[in-house]
Amino acid sequence: MIWQQLQSLAGSYPLALRGLGMTVMLSLVSLVLGTLIGFGLGILRTGGNRLISSVIGAWVDLIRGTPFLVQIFLIFFILPELGIELDAFTAGIIALTNLAACFICEIVVAGIRSVPTGQVEAALASGLSRWHRMRQVVLPQAMRIVLPPLVGQYVLLIKDSSVVSAIGLTDLTRVGWLVVQRVPNGLLVFFLVGLGYFIVCYPLIMLARRLEQRMGAAHGEVQL
Amino acid sequence: MLENFSLRTIVEYLPLFGQGLVTTVWLSVLSFAGALAVGIVLAAMNLQRGWLFRVPAKAYIDAVRATPLLAQLYFLYFGLPRLGIILPELVVGILALSLNSGAYVAEIIRAGILSIPRGQVEAGVASGMTYVQRMRLVILPQAFKVTIPPLLGQAIVLVKDSALLSLIAVAELTRAGQLLASDRFMPAEGFITIAAFYLLLYYGLKGLAALSGRWLGLAGART
Numbered sequence: 001m002i003w004q005q006l007q008s009l010a011g012s013y014p015l016a017l018r019g020l021g022m023t024v025m026l027s028l029v030s031l032v033l034g035t036l037i038g039f040g041l042g043i044l045r046t047g048g049n050r051l052i053s054s055v056i057g058a059w060v061d062l063i064r065g066t067p068f069l070v071q072i073f074l075i076f077f078i079l080p081e082l083g084i085e086l087d088a089f090t091a092g093i094i095a096l097t098n099l100a101a102c103f104i105c106e107i108v109v110a111g112i113r114s115v116p117t118g119q120v121e122a123a124l125a126s127g128l129s130r131w132h133r134m135r136q137v138v139l140p141q142a143m144r145i146v147l148p149p150l151v152g153q154y155v156l157l158i159k160d161s162s163v164v165s166a167i168g169l170t171d172l173t174r175v176g177w178l179v180v181q182r183v184p185n186g187l188l189v190f191f192l193v194g195l196g197y198f199i200v201c202y203p204l205i206m207l208a209r210r211l212e213q214r215m216g217a218a219h220g221e222v223q224l
Numbered sequence: 225m226l227e228n229f230s231l232r233t234i235v236e237y238l239p240l241f242g243q244g245l246v247t248t249v250w251l252s253v254l255s256f257a258g259a260l261a262v263g264i265v266l267a268a269m270n271l272q273r274g275w276l277f278r279v280p281a282k283a284y285i286d287a288v289r290a291t292p293l294l295a296q297l298y299f300l301y302f303g304l305p306r307l308g309i310i311l312p313e314l315v316v317g318i319l320a321l322s323l324n325s326g327a328y329v330a331e332i333i334r335a336g337i338l339s340i341p342r343g344q345v346e347a348g349v350a351s352g353m354t355y356v357q358r359m360r361l362v363i364l365p366q367a368f369k370v371t372i373p374p375l376l377g378q379a380i381v382l383v384k385d386s387a388l389l390s391l392i393a394v395a396e397l398t399r400a401g402q403l404l405a406s407d408r409f410m411p412a413e414g415f416i417t418i419a420a421f422y423l424l425l426y427y428g429l430k431g432l433a434a435l436s437g438r439w440l441g442l443a444g445a446r447t
Contacts, residue, residue, distance in 0.1 A: 062423070064426070065422060065423045065426030065427065065430075066384070066419045066422045066423060066426070067384040067385070067386075067387030067388075067398065067422060068384070068387075069387045069388060069390070069391075069398060070387055070398060070401070070415055070418060070419050070422065071419075073401070073402075073405070073411065073415045074415045074416070074419065077405060077411030077412070077415065078411060078412050078415065078416075081411075081412055155289075155290070158292075159291070159292040159293070160292070161292075162292035162293075162294045162295060163292075163294060163388070165294070166391055172295075173292065173294050173295050173298070176295065176298060177298060180298070180302045184306070185306055186298065186299065186301070186302025186303035186304075186305070186306055187299065187302075187303035187306050187307070189302065190295055190296075190298050190299035190302060190303060191299065193295050193298075193299075194287070194291040194295050194296070194299065197290060197291045197292055197295060198287065198290045198291055201289075201290035201291070202286065202290040205286070205289060205290055
C-alpha cells in the first residue's frame with residue numbers, strides 16, 4: 001500500500017518540480033520588485049513631505065490590516081471589473097510585490113529613523129546634496145537596523161506565496177493539493193510540501209539570526 | 225466597471241457578514257488561547273538547560289516558522305483523517321492556528337524572559353529564593369510587561385491568518401465574501417466589505433496594543 005503510494009508520488013515529480021519552480025519564480029520576482037519599491041516608499045515617507053508620507057502611511061496600514069488572501073481576491077477579481085485584464089500569475093505578482101513593498105517600507109522607515117540626527121546635520125553642514133546625504137550617510141548606517149528584519153521579511157514572502165494557490169496558480173502548495181486527490185496520504189504529501197519550503201526558508205531564518213547577532217555585536221551591544 | 229456597485233446587495237447580505245465576523249472573532253479568541261498554551265509549554269521547554277526538552281521544542285518552532293501556514297493547515301486537514309481522526313473543519317482550523325501561532329508566541333515569551341537582566345536573577349539567588357520563587361516573583365512579573373505588546377501583534381497576525389480557513393470551507397468572514405462573489409457574481413461587493421470588517425478588527429487590536437503600551441509604561445512600544 002505505502003509502496004504503491006510512494007511509486008505514485010515518484011511519478012508526480014515533474015509536477016512537483018513545476019510547482020517548486022512557480023514558488024521560486026513568484027517569490028524571486030516579487031522579492032526584487034518589492035525591495036526596490038519598498039526602499040523607494042520608505043525614503044519618500046521620511047522625506048519630509050506631509051501629504052506624501054501620510055498617503056503612504058495610510059496605504060501601508062490598509063495592507064497590514066487586511067488578510068493577504070483577501071488582497072489577492074480583490075486584485076484578481078476586481079481589477080478586471082475596472083477594465084484591467086490580468087492572468088493569475090500577474091495578479092499573484094502584483095499582490096505579493098505590494099505586500100512586500102509595504103512591509104519593507106516600514107522596515108526602511110524604522111532604519112532611517114534610527115540614524116542620529118547629528119549625522120544628517122553634519123552631512124548638511126558638509127554641503128552634501130539630499131541624494132548624497134541619503135546614499136552616503138543615512139542609508140549605510142540604516143542598513144544595520146534594516147538588514148536582519150529584511151531577510152526575515154523574505155521568509156514571510158516565500159511563505160505567503162503559498163496563498164496564491166487560492167486563485168489556481170500551480171505553486172508548491174497547489175501541487176500538494178492536486179497530488180493528495182490521487183494519493184490519499186495527506187501526512188506524507190504535505191510533509192514533502194513542507195520540506196520543500198523548509199529547505200528554502202530555514203537557511204534564510206538562520207541568516208537573519210546571524211545578521212542580528214553580528215549587527216548587534218559590531219556595535220558593542222551586549223549579547224544574551 | 226464598478227458603476228453598478230450595489231450597496232443594496234451588501235445590506236441584504238449583512239446578516240451573513242455579521243455571522244462571519246462573529247465566527248472569525250470567536251475562533252480567533254479560541255485559537256489565541258490555544259496558542260498561548262502551546263507557547264508557554266514550548267517556551268518552558270526551550271529555556272531548559274538539558275537538551276531532552278530543548279531540542280524538540282527548537283525543532284518544532286523552526287519547522288513551523290520555515291513552512292507556510294497553508295501547508296500546515298492542509299497537512300492537518302488531509303492528514304488527520306489518515307490517522308483515523310475525523311474532526312469538523314472548524315476544529316481542524318482552530319488546531320492549525322493554535323499550533324502555528326504557538327511557535328511564535330513561544331519565541332515572544334522566551335525573548336521576554338531573556339530580557340530580564342541577569343542581576344535580577346542573581347539578586348533572587350542571593351536572597352535565598354528557590355527557582356520557582358524567582359520565576360514567579362521576580363522574572364515573570366517583569367517579563368509579562370514586555371510581552372504584552374508583541375503578543376497583541378501576534379493576535380493581529382492570527383486574525384488575518386484565520387482568513388485561510390475559508391479555503392477548507394469554514395464559514396468565517398472571508399467565506400462570506402466568497403459566497404457573495406460566487407452566488408451573485410459580485411466580487412467587488414463581497415471582498416471590499418470583508419476587507420472593511422478586517423480593518424475594523426485590525427484598528428481595534430492596534431489601538432489596544434498602543435493603550436497597553438501606555439498602561440504598562442513601556443516607552444516607544446510599537447506593534
